[in-house]
Amino acid sequence: MTDLALLETEAVAFIRDLIRIDSVNTGVAETIGDGETRAARYVQERLEDAGYATAFIETRPGRGNVVARLKGSDRDAGALVLHAHLDVVPVVEDDWTHPPFAAEIHDGFLYGRGAVDMKNFAGVLLAVARALRREGVVPRRDLVFAFFADEEAGGVWGARWLVRNRPDLFARATEALSEVGGFSVPIGDDRRGYLVATSEKGVAWATLTARGRAGHGSRPTLDNAVVRLTDAVSAIGRHSFPVVRTPAVQRFFDIVGRERGLAFGDADLDADLEQLGFVSSLIGASLRNTATPTVLEAGGKTNIIPAEATARLDLRVLPGQDEALREELERIAGDDVEIAWGRWWSATEAPIDVPLLDDLQHAVDIEDPGGIVVPYLLPASTDNKHLASLGIRGYGFVPLRVPDGFDVFGEFHAADERVPVDALRFSARATWRILRAQ
Incomplete structure (x- = not known):
């Protein structure tokens, strides 16, 4: 029987510890310290404590990466890469109400640089990886846990370097799961949509x-x-x-339009988008070059x-x-x-109708009955673009159930970056269920 309470506790603790490691990536080599390496060593130690063999790669001083693999039972099945980046964007501390690297909890929210981008998922993946070993789980396909440096400056010393120089770490991988998606948004009648990025702009x-x-x-x-x-x-x-209606955008319109009674036709597109509240700017940015x-x-x-x-x-x-x-x-x-x-870097586009998305929906069904996984096109870019060069199809889904008025995407790179602690517990449980289904 899975100890979900321990899983949740470890996830929140790991996230807070990682936030306390200042791994700011300024994009200028001379001003970057050893924070990414210290964060990678933190992850490595806890993976090895759980019995994983790890590969630690410091692509240049201070730019640490770590990768581990949980072998599956079917050697012919394509591996799934679960990845998070350990660097964060700079802060202007005077703009923060709470210290950006203290990982303080106030009124049910965890504050800190990386709370949503994306030490939250790094901590969750670490906790779930440990739970899988603790429970003796042997998945059907290999699960590759990767923690990258340098995503915030293009992945040059992180995912891109590893893809070019250590492709063996991703052998037989066909799909990847990471940011940006998985957070809940209101779609009407007290129902929540959980966005999954099946495509990213270049x-x-x-x-x-x-x-x-x-x-x-x-x-x-x-x-x-x-x-x-x-x-x-x-x-x-x-x-x-x-306007270009890509498959991901059209699927979003089909699902949300059905739930909200909106047509999203050409003549009324802007007006219909406005009905989505804070979600409108995210979807609007995905419609055009x-x-x-x-x-x-x-x-x-x-x-x-x-x-x-x-x-x-x-x-x-x-x-x-x-x-x-x-x-x-x-x-x-x-x-x-x-x-x-x-x-x-050209755009990425992954298939929408695949078993992996069924697994995401199943996890949501258990954790939030009535929630709907909704494909969309991410108007930004992630490390999935580098994995794509190996033929790995990338999806953005970090599960977070949040209050309807809470704009998770708006927290990226913001002062007082924060996330509900309950959402992190939800994330740990949902991610566990997704990986148990592999």
Whole structure:
């Protein structure tokens, strides 16, 4: 008989301990300490204490990763990767009501950097992995537990490095489960939907460069690089790309539309989305490609017209839309600027009608009768994009039952990041049930 009370207790304790390890990832190597390695060692010690053989990989000083495998009974079955990242984004402590690395509990909420992104799932996976060994569970297929560094800066020293240099750690893996999804959202009549990300937007960067004739500021010229650049940036910033109904988006509309009595037709799409409350911004961002100007650089002295001006763009790309976005962006920017394409990670798209999603629904049926697992397209990006290069189909599902007005996605990277403690207990139980079904 599974000791669910012990499972819940360990999960919450592990999450709090991990939050107390400052593993901030600034994205700048010189300013990153050893927090990811200390967090990985913490995980490794508790996995080995439960009887796991672990692989600890420090891809560079301070950037620790750890992977362990629970072998299944069917050697022909594809393995399932369960992964979480151990790094967190920076904090401005003055913006926090409670210390960001103290893991304090107030009024039923656990506060701390990583409470939802994503030391919560790291702690849950660690507790569930230990429970599986404690109970002597032999799953049908291998379960690979992976704890990565550097997700917040693109996974260069975490998932991407391991996929390129240690693909053996993911041998025979066909599916993966991680962020961002699993949290409950209200869908009407006191019923909750549990979002599962079956697809993720791609992430790309581009740089616009305008050139002109340098000169003195007192003698304006029509050949001004700054003006050319700002014309292009303004056009891009105002542009709305066309709606694309991907399979994940359409399935979301089908399920939620049925529950809420909404058609989500082209004519009333914006109005119907507004009916979803805080969920509307999440789904709205999944409907279109986006190009967001983020950095402008030009000149260095007020009285000098610079010869060159640049702008950097953050691009989020729907599945199958890489070329379409490039062509449209070139058209909008016009002939007066050059576009240089930077890093480009294409979108991921996993099948919707698969047994794994049935397992997610079964766990929800037990823990929240009437809850519905709802596919959607994540407008952001996770380490699943790196695993996809090995043919591993990624899903985002970290189960959390939260109050209807609590916006879990809104807690990502926020000051006073927090999560209900009851939701963490729910997460441990639901994750246990999902992995017991494998």
